[in-house]
Amino acid sequence: MMTLLFGYIKVQQRMNMIKGWKNNKTVHLFLVLWVHISLLNLFFVNHRGAVFLWQENSELNTLITHFVIALSAVFFYMMVSKLRVFFSNKKFALGNNLFILGSLAMMALIGLLLV
16 A cells, blocks of 8 residues: 555656646757757758758767757856846846847857867
């Protein structure tokens, strides 16, 4: 009877975790970015038509690279969001300069990953 109860509690904990993921915008952002990057890397179009790179795209190294890129973009988003909240409580306000700085940092990160 106790194992059945503990099994039910574990199932309920997993269901609550899944419900939390459904409502978490950061998880949605990560999933959308990861799928977007993976789909962009899946094929390219040349003069003969679309070329699908199934084998290259399913390698572990490629999947980890896509994961790291999406994860770094989400961490960057979280950092900028926290900074905006932190600076909005202060007497001075940061406007578009923060977004310009964030865009420059993201471009530098992309350049670093491409090299």
